[in-house]
Amino acid sequence: MEETLFTKIRDGKIPSVKLYEDNECFVIMDINPVVKGHCLVIAARPYKNIGSCPLSTLNHMMEICKKMDAKLREALHCDGTNILVNNDPASGQEVPHLHIHVIPRYLTDGRTFGFVHDKYEEGEMVKLGEIIKLG
Numbered sequence: 001m002e003e004t005l006f007t008k009i010r011d012g013k014i015p016s017v018k019l020y021e022d023n024e025c026f027v028i029m030d031i032n033p034v035v036k037g038h039c040l041v042i043a044a045r046p047y048k049n050i051g052s053c054p055l056s057t058l059n060h061m062m063e064i065c066k067k068m069d070a071k072l073r074e075a076l077h078c079d080g081t082n083i084l085v086n087n088d089p090a091s092g093q094e095v096p097h098l099h100i101h102v103i104p105r106y107l108t109d110g111r112t113f114g115f116v117h118d119k120y121e122e123g124e125m126v127k128l129g130e131i132i133k134l135g
């Protein structure tokens with residue numbers, strides 16, 4: 001199987017602060033935190049993105065995110081969290097090995113993800129909705 005930065009961390013070839021590990025995923029602290037306590041829930045196997053990861057693994061990773069969210073609130077007294085995936089390079093993914101960011105947030109932390117919002121033309125949103133609706 002392909003080696004990535006995160007498989008090297010998983011195997012202890014690169015040091016990390018590991019917070020949890022099981023057969024499906026592991027959790028480390030992000031070395032460059034957006035907010036201190038920022039951690040990464042990483043698939044044990046190097047799936048590149050959400051599309052290539054089995055649903056059972058995704059479900060399990062989300063369960064671990066829920067536990068990390070509770071832990072960050074309890075231990076760091078954060079007011080909320082951002083839980084997000086950069087899904088392929090076009091979305092900003094730098095490490096091509098599926099991971100979920102769990103970032104503690106405080107009402108006073110002043111961080112922003114800097115969303116720049118677009119605007120739809122008249123009727124465009126409904127038309128696009130027809131194209132991307134599920135089922």
Ligand code: AMP
Nearest residue numbers: 016028029030031032086092093094095
């Ligand atoms: P992404 O841009 O979604 O691929 O996120 C990759 C994340 O991995 C970034 O937030 C980095 O700060 C983090 N990162 C990179 N190298 C390391 C490392 N050696 N230990 C822990 N986190 C890392």
